[in-house]
Amino acid sequence: MGFLRRHLLTCRDCVELVTEYEEDALDDRGRRRVERHLKICRECTEYVDGLRVTVRSLDALPPEPAEPEVRERLLALYREQRGA
Amino acid sequence: MPDDHALVERLRAGDEAAFAELVDRYDRQLRRLARTFVRTDALADEVVQDTWLAVIGGIDRFEERSSLKTWLFRILVNRARTRAVREARQVPFSSLSSPEEQEGPMVDPSAFTSSGDWRTPPAQLDVEPETRLLSRELRGRLAEVVEHLPEQQRQVILLRDVAGLDGPEVAEALGVSEGNQRVILHRARTKVRDALGTYVEAA
Numbered sequence: 207m208g209f210l211r212r213h214l215l216t217c218r219d220c221v222e223l224v225t226e227y228e229e230d231a232l233d234d235r236g237r238r239r240v241e242r243h244l245k246i247c248r249e250c251t252e253y254v255d256g257l258r259v260t261v262r263s264l265d266a267l268p269p270e271p272a273e274p275e276v277r278e279r280l281l282a283l284y285r286e287q288r289g290a
Numbered sequence: 291m292p293d294d295h296a297l298v299e300r301l302r303a304g305d306e307a308a309f310a311e312l313v314d315r316y317d318r319q320l321r322r323l324a325r326t327f328v329r330t331d332a333l334a335d336e337v338v339q340d341t342w343l344a345v346i347g348g349i350d351r352f353e354e355r356s357s358l359k360t361w362l363f364r365i366l367v368n369r370a371r372t373r374a375v376r377e378a379r380q381v382p383f384s385s386l387s388s389p390e391e392q393e394g395p396m397v398d399p400s401a402f403t404s405s406g407d408w409r410t411p412p413a414q415l416d417v418e419p420e421t422r423l424l425s426r427e428l429r430g431r432l433a434e435v436v437e438h439l440p441e442q443q444r445q446v447i448l449l450r451d452v453a454g455l456d457g458p459e460v461a462e463a464l465g466v467s468e469g470n471q472r473v474i475l476h477r478a479r480t481k482v483r484d485a486l487g488t489y490v491e492a493a
Contacts, residue, residue, distance in 0.1 A: 216406025218399075225476035229457065231469075253412040253483070260415070260432070260483045263424040264451035267433055272317035280313050280342050281306055287346050288304040 215243045220250045224257065294358045301349045313342070316359065319452065320366050322437070326445045327370035328377065337373050341366045356454070363453035367463045398484065413487030428486055435485045443478035450475055 215223070220243045226232050227240045244251050271277075300308035320341060324334035344365050352361055403409055416425035423429060436444060436452075442464070449460045461471040 216402075217408050218402040218406035221401075221480070222476075225472055225479060229472060231472060249408045249411050252414060256412065256415045256487065257479055257483050259417050259422065259424055260486065261451050261479060262422065263429050263432055264436075264447065264482075265454065266421075266423055266429070267319075267452060268429060269315040270318045270433075271314045276317060277310060277313050280317075281310060283343065284309045284346050285306060288301075288309075289306070 215239050217243075217247060217250050220244065220247070221253060224254055228258075295354065298349065298352065298354060298358060309346075312345075312358075312362075316362055317342075319448070320362070323363070323366060323445070323448050323453075324370050326441055326448075327367075327374050333373060333377065337366065337370045340369045340373075344369070360454040363449065363455060364459075367449070367455070367459075371463060398480075401484075413490050415483075415486055415490060424486070428490070431486065431489055432482070435482050438485075439478055439481060443474055443481065446471060446474045447478035447482065451479070 220240055223232065223236065223240055227237060230237075232240065244254060272280075297308055297311070301312065317338065320338050321334055324337040324341075325331065328334055328337060341362070345362060348365070352358070356364075401409060401412075416428055417423065418425055424432065436447060439447065445464060446460060449455045449463065450457070455463070457468050457471055457475075461468040464471065466474070
């Protein structure tokens with residue numbers, strides 16, 4: 207990636223790198239560049255905060271109850287094998 | 291996981307309400323995910339049935355090193371992949387849709403000017419301060435947004451961010467490199483974030 211040879215990241219560069227950054231897949235230099243950019247860029251910080259809250263929220267999706275026939279069938283199986 | 295442990299104990303003790311809770315929480319997601327691995331709804335149903343049977347039979351052996359959710363989804367992925375391989379007419383996943391290219395920009399280029407600055411500031415997503423999660427309204431939209439992702443992106447984001455599987459195991463499950471898996475994840479996450487942002491700004 208040629209843009210990594212430039213000294214400073216653009217916002218577009220920063221967003222492109224953000225998942226690698228979060229996954230610790232950047233080398234030290236790449237990581238410092240992203241951190242430096244985020245420190246001075248309110249817009250990218252907003253974008254990355256939004257990404258993070260989205261990822262956290264994916265872990266906490268509201269449940270959608272199973273189809274009643276499916277639930278009944280599975281409960282019957284459970285009862286059969288483990289019923290108290 | 292503290293919440294998990296109580297549920298696990300109840301499941302082991304034969305508590306039907308506990309199992310009903312688990313089914314309500316995850317059955318639909320398991321079904322959708324199974325459907326991305328096999329060719330028909332009927333096959334997906336079988337995969338999910340096998341998964342639940344394995345959960346019922348295996349709960350005593352669950353060591354609680356991962357969350358219950360991750361364990362459940364791992365079983366599903368194993369069952370789904372085994373089933374996909376067994377199906378004589380199964381086409382390898384990578385040839386159903388072209389694999390994500392690792393080259394090229396991964397973000398929507400129209401969001402930035404030619405010098406790489408934001409055209410307009412990114413949308414602010416509504417967050418609940420107590421939970422640090424998206425507002426109820428946005429969380430309600432989240433599942434729908436994920437459902438509209440291209441299939442491979444949907445698979446990766448479900449496995450990584452919903453189910454909690456790690457990068458290497460998702461790469462293996464999909465038959466792609468870890469780097470490629472990360473590119474797919476990046477595209478999925480940014481697409482979802484952007485879709486929510488569009489929704490917020492349209493309101």
